Amino acid sequence: MTDLKTQYLGLLLKNPIVASASPLTGTIAGLLSLEEAGAAAVVLPSLFEEQVEHESRTLEEAFGGHHIVGTEMHEGFFPSQAGHISITQDYVDLLATAKRELSIPVFASLNGYSDGGWTHFAELLEDAGADGIELNVYHIAADLDATGLEVEDRYLRLVEQVRKTVAIPLAVKIGPFFSSPGNMARRLIAEGAESLVLFNRFYQPDIDLETLSVVPALELSSPVEMRLVLRWMAILRGRIEADLAATTGVHHAEDVVKLILAGADVVMMTSALLQRGPHHLTTVLEGVHRWFNEREYVSSDQARGSMSQESVPDPAAFERSNYMKTLSALNRQH
Numbered sequence: 001m002t003d004l005k006t007q008y009l010g011l012l013l014k015n016p017i018v019a020s021a022s023p024l025t026g027t028i029a030g031l032l033s034l035e036e037a038g039a040a041a042v043v044l045p046s047l048f049e050e051q052v053e054h055e056s057r058t059l060e061e062a063f064g065g066h067h068i069v070g071t072e073m074h075e076g077f078f079p080s081q082a083g084h085i086s087i088t089q090d091y092v093d094l095l096a097t098a099k100r101e102l103s104i105p106v107f108a109s110l111n112g113y114s115d116g117g118w119t120h121f122a123e124l125l126e127d128a129g130a131d132g133i134e135l136n137v138y139h140i141a142a143d144l145d146a147t148g149l150e151v152e153d154r155y156l157r158l159v160e161q162v163r164k165t166v167a168i169p170l171a172v173k174i175g176p177f178f179s180s181p182g183n184m185a186r187r188l189i190a191e192g193a194e195s196l197v198l199f200n201r202f203y204q205p206d207i208d209l210e211t212l213s214v215v216p217a218l219e220l221s222s223p224v225e226m227r228l229v230l231r232w233m234a235i236l237r238g239r240i241e242a243d244l245a246a247t248t249g250v251h252h253a254e255d256v257v258k259l260i261l262a263g264a265d266v267v268m269m270t271s272a273l274l275q276r277g278p279h280h281l282t283t284v285l286e287g288v289h290r291w292f293n294e295r296e297y298v299s300s301d302q303a304r305g306s307m308s309q310e311s312v313p314d315p316a317a318f319e320r321s322n323y324m325k326t327l328s329a330l331n332r333q334h
């Protein structure tokens, strides 16, 4: 039987499949069903910068302008406002309960873009027992005056700030839209990211032609979206000093295997589990075991990165030259 144990963020996971942040990981029942299905670790849904900021402003007003974010938040009181239980307190409770009830690692997730007081919340997540923090930097660079470098610097400052705040492992989840994703990866790692989670999926707004309004369109991923991640896993494997987590488009066992061969340390799933239910993870895990067993791999570590850009005979296959080949093959067919 192939050994699927995987090192991720300094922890030994029983296999490489992690349930990424989603409503499924937002309840204890969901988390338990994911653990039962075989997930090696879970990432809680994100706590958003806007939520933390909003609540600390409300508290500040309630305490006569006395600043609450930071050390005092750390003292662990979240008075409920007129019976309203705070979102931040709920989050800490979910995390603490998950840590009590589950035996697999539980990562907390913060989602934001600005550096500022809100990042101190990471400290509370550390105190509540998080095995690590996944920082999801979600930003649409819609300001035409901001240069690429300025946008990137804001990412780096945010990572630096969270890194200074906590001692637990830090993963950074980013989208693919950088001029030089590999260079950005290196700079994020230099600021303290110990894992890169590639790639965040941005939800694109749509226009409702009946009501003529802009509507949020949340569609689940399809397996073909995994290819962008596959390429970057392969390019980065062996060239950066951080773990690599793959997210987006992982639906089947074959997707997991391909991403491991390309170089992923762990592979994350959400859409397929929302579509088919947490038990789908068991099917995927069995398929991964089967693939490796049939080919007599001793461990998944033995296979990891064997199809990375550094390892394949034709490294250009992951780059532009492949584009020409693909187009000419298509032209010949038509």
Ligand SMILES: Cc1cc2nc3c(=O)[nH]c(=O)nc-3n(C[C@H](O)[C@H](O)[C@H](O)COP(=O)(O)O)c2cc1C
Residues within 6 Å of the ligand: 020, 021, 022, 023, 044, 045, 046, 047, 109, 111, 136, 173, 199, 200, 201, 220, 221, 222, 247, 248, 249, 250, 268, 269, 270, 271, 272, 274
């Ligand atoms: C309904 C829904 C909620 C999500 N919530 C979060 C979240 O709170 N934080 C986060 O980092 N990612 C969140 N994600 C993104 C997923 O964790 C995952 O990265 C993304 O869906 C791509 O993976 P997939 O193709 O397996 O779905 C969410 C995705 C979905 C579909």
